[in-house]
Amino acid sequence: MTTPTTTASLQGAPGSRLLNKVPEVTIWFWIIKILCTTVGESFADYINTTLGFGLTNTMLLFTAVFAVVLTWQFRTKRYSPFPYWLTVVVVSVTGTLYTDMLTDQLHVPLWVSTTVFSVLLAIVFGVWWMRERTLSIHSITTFPREAFYWLTVLVTFALGTATGDWTLELTNWTPAKSVFLPLALIASIAALWRFGANPVLSFWLAYILTRPLGANIGDWLASPKTPASAGEPVGLGLGTFATSLIFLSAILATVIYLAISRSDVAETHEITHEPSVITNSRKERTALGAFGAIAAATVALMIWAHNQPHVTCDPTGQSETMPACPKAAMTxxxxxxxxxxxxxxxxxxxxxxxxxxxxxxxxxxxxxxxxxxxxxxxxxxxxxxxxxxxxxxxxxxxxxxxxxxxxxxxxxxxxxxxxxxxxxxxxxxxxx
Incomplete structure (x- = not known):
């Protein structure tokens, strides 16, 4: 999925003082986005658990860091790879921690978190649309639009975390197996976008789904090869530090390449590329129906997987994702x-x-x-x-x-x- 083409492009609102503040949506955009979501999962776990910093302290730390890097991003006058992608990395960790805080500290059920963040995202989109009349990321040319954009990004990370964790809770899938559902959904969205689906809707649906995809990849790479206790995930055993280091290095290398090539600068891309997809209302309606069918099929799959026999409690009481099994009285x-x-x-x-x-x-x-x-x-x-x-x-x-x-x-x-x-x-x- 490359750049979504809409009629609301770079003109922005009257009195716009900035060039577009976000990158062109090329293959590089999606690669770095998935790398960032993996870091969001593995680095948060490393700071919180491995270093013993604690969930609350880690959340407060990254909230402060997010405020600092977001201020840097707001002060730029146009898209610049380093502040932009640093902000995405930090917001990926912060959004993950907000959901983890609700789940692990406040014991809010994941289905409640998923519902709350879904409603919150709908409200943000609604207010954004009523004020600006566009949700296109090609129109992030004013301070209010950029504020709406980053608030949306933060909520999508929290929602993606809650939805991904709830999926694992319902299905009891391993991290390796759980990669395939968001991957298949993103592929379906890309195919419908190529067919003629609404590009803004396609973009934001794919953007949300990259969070569980990246998190599942991170869990698969970092989890031990043998489970520490019943119900714990298994993977390649790289650990959270090595996984974070690998992906942060990959992000840095990609950002350096983009800073040099400037291939993801929207103004440059528009001069050198023709629009990839031109939609019409009939195709958009057809694709919207297909989105509904995919959503229904996903729900049916989740219900089927949930009803399959699987472990529902941890007899050791050590699992972070499953409740402890009831124990008999000790002697x-x-x-x-x-x-x-x-x-x-x-x-x-x-x-x-x-x-x-x-x-x-x-x-x-x-x-x-x-x-x-x-x-x-x-x-x-x-x-x-x-x-x-x-x-x-x-x-x-x-x-x-x-x-x-x-x-x-x-x-x-x-x-x-x-x-x-x-x-x-x-x-x-x-x-x-």
Whole structure:
């Protein structure tokens, strides 16, 4: 799919002061867009999980970075590859984190996130159209249009993340298998665009679908070759850091090429190329019906895949994408062994705090939280009084680390150590 041709091209609104602020939609555009979406998935996971920075802190960090790079992009007077594609990379990470925050921290179901972001995207498009009378990216020549454009891009990344994750939740497909659905849908959209579908609609549909496509590619490359626990994805085992590095390098190389060749500058492209597709109303209506049929077929496929036998819960309680399976009550000795495990984790976190490795201590406490949540039902059945006492103190530890407590800042290391020591004392003096 190359450039969508519309009657609203480069004229812009009256009083326009800028040249077009986005690149021409060539094959390079789609290549970099998919590379950026893969980075959005893998780099967010690397910062959040591998480095132990925490979901809330990672989201706040990239929101701030997004504000900085977006300001740089707004200050440019025309499309420039480096600020534009840097903004896309950062917004891909930021949009991913917003959906992850809703899912992992606020426990919002993915179908709700998908619905909310779909409605929000429709509102943004509606306001954009009512104000500017065009949604074409060939008309991003004023500040308001550019603002609408980047708000739309941010929402599409969040929506693509929610939709892609919900698809995996419903189907239980592996990352490798899940690549084929968005790839097939994008190919169908490209074919209908070539036939004569509305170019603006085709562009934005494909733009949304590149997010789950890139994310699934990233998961396939980064996931371990053998599952860490039941229900966890498997892939090529490159890891999130290597995957991010490979794709960031590919993005940089492509952007350097475009900066030199200027082959994606809209004004240059229009001089050297004829319009690829000229549509008419009859073909647009036919293609719109085909889009509806494809949507219906996709829903039918999802329903069929969801009804196939597959694992619906994780017996280990370690999966990030599946709920833990209900556990039977522990015996007294099993409960004691579990408490010893938490004592060791608390001691490890204290030692890491004292050594000044805050990120490692944060990751240890996150693991302790995950294990505690997985064992909660079984421990509570053994001794509800002791479980309640320890659960309250566990919450105090998590608050000190700003885990599962909204946007509060982590407490100083001394306060974290204090809360961990209280938890240790409670665990040693109260028995299951």
């Amino acid at each position: 007294g000795s099993q409960a004691k062994a579990a408490v010893v495990k938490y004592e060791k984790l608390a001691q490890t976190a204290i030692a890491q705090d004292q050594a000044g490795t805050a990120a490692a201590s944060h990751a240890t406490v996150q693991k302790m939280r995950d294990d505690w949540d997985a064992d909660a039902t079984s421990l509570q059945a053994v001794n509800n009084t002791t479980w309640t006492l320890l659960d309250n103190q566990m919450d105090a530890v998590l608050k000190a680390y700003a885990i599962d407590h909204g946007n509060i800042q982590p407490a100083p290391a001394a306060e974290q150590e204090k809360q961990l020591n209280v938890l240790l004392g409670d665990a040693r003096s109260h028995h299951f």
